[in-house]
Amino acid sequence: MGGAKFLVIAPNCRNEWAPTVTCGRRTRRLASPLAYDLSHLRQLEAESIHIFREVAAEFEKPCLLFSGGKDSIVMLRLAEKAFWPARLPFPVMHVDTGHNFPEVLEFRDRRLAEAGARLVVASVQQAIDDGRVVEEAGPRASRNRLQTRTLLDGISEHRFDALFGGARRDEEKARAKERVFSFRDEFGQWDPKNQRPELWNLYNGRLNQDEHIRVFPISNWTELDIWHYIKAEQIEIPSVYYAHKREVFERDGMLLSTGPYISPIEGETLFVESVRYRTVGDMSCTGAIESSAETIDAVIAEVSATRITERGATRADDRVSEAAMEDRKKEGYF
Amino acid sequence: MEMLRFATAGSVDDGKSTLIGRLLYDTKTIFQDQLDAVERASVQMGSDYTNLALLTDGLRAEREQGITIDVAYRYFSTPKRKFIIADTPGHTQYTRNMVTGASTADLAIVLIDARKGVLEQSRRHAFLASLLRIPHLVLAVNKMDLVDYDEGRFEEVKEEFRDFAMKLDIADLTFIPVSALHGDNVVTRSDSTPWYDGPPLLHHLEEVHIASDRNLIDPRFPVQYVIRPQSDEHHDYRGYAGTIAGGVMRPGDNVVVLPSGFSSTIESIDSFDGPVEEAFAPMAVTVRLSDEIDISRGDMLCRPNNQATSSQDIDAMICWMSEKSVLAAGNRLMIKHTTRSAKVIVKHLAYQLDINSLSRIEDATELKLNEIGRVTLRSQIPLFFDEYRRNRVTGSFVLIDEASGHTVGAGMILGEAG
Ligand SMILES: Nc1nc2c(ncn2[C@@H]2O[C@H](COP(=O)(O)OP(=O)(O)OP(=O)(O)O)[C@@H](O)[C@H]2O)c(=O)[nH]1
Ligand SMILES: [Mg+2]
Numbered sequence: 001m002g003g004a005k006f007l008v009i010a011p012n013c014r015n016e017w018a019p020t021v022t023c024g025r026r027t028r029r030l031a032s033p034l035a036y037d038l039s040h041l042r043q044l045e046a047e048s049i050h051i052f053r054e055v056a057a058e059f060e061k062p063c064l065l066f067s068g069g070k071d072s073i074v075m076l077r078l079a080e081k082a083f084w085p086a087r088l089p090f091p092v093m094h095v096d097t098g099h100n101f102p103e104v105l106e107f108r109d110r111r112l113a114e115a116g117a118r119l120v121v122a123s124v125q126q127a128i129d130d131g132r133v134v135e136e137a138g139p140r141a142s143r144n145r146l147q148t149r150t151l152l153d154g155i156s157e158h159r160f161d162a163l164f165g166g167a168r169r170d171e172e173k174a175r176a177k178e179r180v181f182s183f184r185d186e187f188g189q190w191d192p193k194n195q196r197p198e199l200w201n202l203y204n205g206r207l208n209q210d211e212h213i214r215v216f217p218i219s220n221w222t223e224l225d226i227w228h229y230i231k232a233e234q235i236e237i238p239s240v241y242y243a244h245k246r247e248v249f250e251r252d253g254m255l256l257s258t259g260p261y262i263s264p265i266e267g268e269t270l271f272v273e274s275v276r277y278r279t280v281g282d283m284s285c286t287g288a289i290e291s292s293a294e295t296i297d298a299v300i301a302e303v304s305a306t307r308i309t310e311r312g313a314t315r316a317d318d319r320v321s322e323a324a325m326e327d328r329k330k331e332g333y334f
Numbered sequence: 335m336e337m338l339r340f341a342t343a344g345s346v347d348d349g350k351s352t353l354i355g356r357l358l359y360d361t362k363t364i365f366q367d368q369l370d371a372v373e374r375a376s377v378q379m380g381s382d383y384t385n386l387a388l389l390t391d392g393l394r395a396e397r398e399q400g401i402t403i404d405v406a407y408r409y410f411s412t413p414k415r416k417f418i419i420a421d422t423p424g425h426t427q428y429t430r431n432m433v434t435g436a437s438t439a440d441l442a443i444v445l446i447d448a449r450k451g452v453l454e455q456s457r458r459h460a461f462l463a464s465l466l467r468i469p470h471l472v473l474a475v476n477k478m479d480l481v482d483y484d485e486g487r488f489e490e491v492k493e494e495f496r497d498f499a500m501k502l503d504i505a506d507l508t509f510i511p512v513s514a515l516h517g518d519n520v521v522t523r524s525d526s527t528p529w530y531d532g533p534p535l536l537h538h539l540e541e542v543h544i545a546s547d548r549n550l551i552d553p554r555f556p557v558q559y560v561i562r563p564q565s566d567e568h569h570d571y572r573g574y575a576g577t578i579a580g581g582v583m584r585p586g587d588n589v590v591v592l593p594s595g596f597s598s599t600i601e602s603i604d605s606f607d608g609p610v611e612e613a614f615a616p617m618a619v620t621v622r623l624s625d626e627i628d629i630s631r632g633d634m635l636c637r638p639n640n641q642a643t644s645s646q647d648i649d650a651m652i653c654w655m656s657e658k659s660v661l662a663a664g665n666r667l668m669i670k671h672t673t674r675s676a677k678v679i680v681k682h683l684a685y686q687l688d689i690n691s692l693s694r695i696e697d698a699t700e701l702k703l704n705e706i707g708r709v710t711l712r713s714q715i716p717l718f719f720d721e722y723r724r725n726r727v728t729g730s731f732v733l734i735d736e737a738s739g740h741t742v743g744a745g746m747i748l749g750e751a752g
Contacts, residue, residue, distance in 0.1 A: 040337035082618070177407075308367050
């Protein structure tokens, strides 16, 4: 592993104003407190690693949710850091809507192989075929809501008791309220009015029969923190995050990519545009944004200047109502 | 960049959420679609103006009732600092959520409605902030627009609070007159308060000195997880993963392991990014020792000449957080302290604190929801701790009800019970 190049350690021990400690006969000058400062990214990283380890130590069957999006890619890196040089002490689960970007699926398999992680797929297609969920009809059909049932079935099938999710509190106002250890009752439901107190870095993970928790190690990261981290760590991400030419059409103010899962209806026309994705989800409801950002620095500049949240810009599923996310979370969504 | 975590506090409706909304709005942190949504919701609720509190009051129930129920976390940065905000509820019923948000804060902003002055809940929150040892406290006298920006009123509230604060252990106290609704002295200095010569709130948040608030003196490493790779390449690797809870640790340092008392030397401090030369709080690292000793989760590495107190008997201040049960002598609970969990018995309730007078109620026999008191606990196994005032990590714990699994108490250690 390539040196401690990103650790901000400045052993500036010659500071005259530094406090001293006396240990037995020896008096030693301590470095100034300023020399022992962690940058905010390293503080966030340390907090996340702490959470990963806490769950691995206290739960029997944790699992990492992995969509192939930037947040779950950062999560995977943090998990690798938490247990290095050992492999991840838990498997990885992809709740697969079947509507994937081919680049993302390819990336998922390659990256997980590299990490030596075991993949479990919870398939929405399978849930439809089994009759556990019913496919929506019409040109605006989406498999977004069907993910909840598929996810909950996956959890009970594998008896997972803790699921790491890559949600961030800056994404959405219901998420802004959620604890790091977030409880789900035997129906998988979240009760926002009755969350457990969560103090300091002490996480209470006690569960009753058939309950589980969702754990959000990157709760305190913002979208920009994620991008700065991807840059600092030189993390590879799927190519759809960078600007590329794509055949798209406009719907509800979003640019959707045409393909096997979704196509224009009357009044919508196809055109080629330079776009990139700010989030990567189900192809049928994730919008692209016009962009010429082909490099990580250009993406960071673009994200810093944007006036619209990532969900507002790219997720049809959140536009349903003011409380769409809260309602879905109560049902057991990510 | 340096990071500051702060929490709001104060009585219900004193304007905490509005202040955070104003801070986010005036620092241009609000995205257009968020603002549009808040404007739509304000109109729908029949408000005459855009209700900036809706930026943090995001739950359905909060909007229906017009109050904050649970902490909202918000983020923003300026060229000087990155901020993590916990906007906490003022309603008494949700005090435990205030404590949740405040527990990790470097600074607390206690709001007071200039018309109402210091209320019981303002006192409770200021006291909790001092109990949690939040190093910096700002008293924001809000709604100055409703008292004609009167200097005399500001001074009265200030004096009233100062009288109370004298009895508290507050290291750094700053008073700022603001109007969260109109933005006076929030991000920019107000023309309506020419008599005020201090900085606006944001300026204070950017400048307050926080670097020396951490403990760099007492090396403490609670072992969180033992790393033993099941691979040929790292066959004999045995590393102790954890987060540094105090002091500075370096390879070559002599360490003693609690509870066994064995000593060894730090062989190396490892991370995914390579060896670490110096580790300090709050870094998450993996420590390898020169000797093979049996160490597991819940053990602690210290220096031979600077060790945490090891004891089964502790005195602590407790904030009780359960509406379903009370804390009384004889109770059996679970404790979670650093990486240790154990059973505890409440041996003795020394007193309950009266929030208003800060006097001791010596004949109290139980603590109910949101009550604070001093207890003696006996733990089934030794705990390795420091006084909370010396180390917020090794001095704090939570109490858990074994049957329900709920977190029912927050504890701050005073010392070994004698
Ligand atoms: N005139 C005036 N009204 C204010 C000011 N700040 C807040 N308000 C109003 O006071 C009411 C309560 O404000 P909130 O921000 O919701 O109060 P809060 O302290 O967050 O309340 P809880 O979180 O429920 O404890 C709202 O109607 C605000 O518009 C101010 O500076 N001036
Ligand atoms: Mg509020």
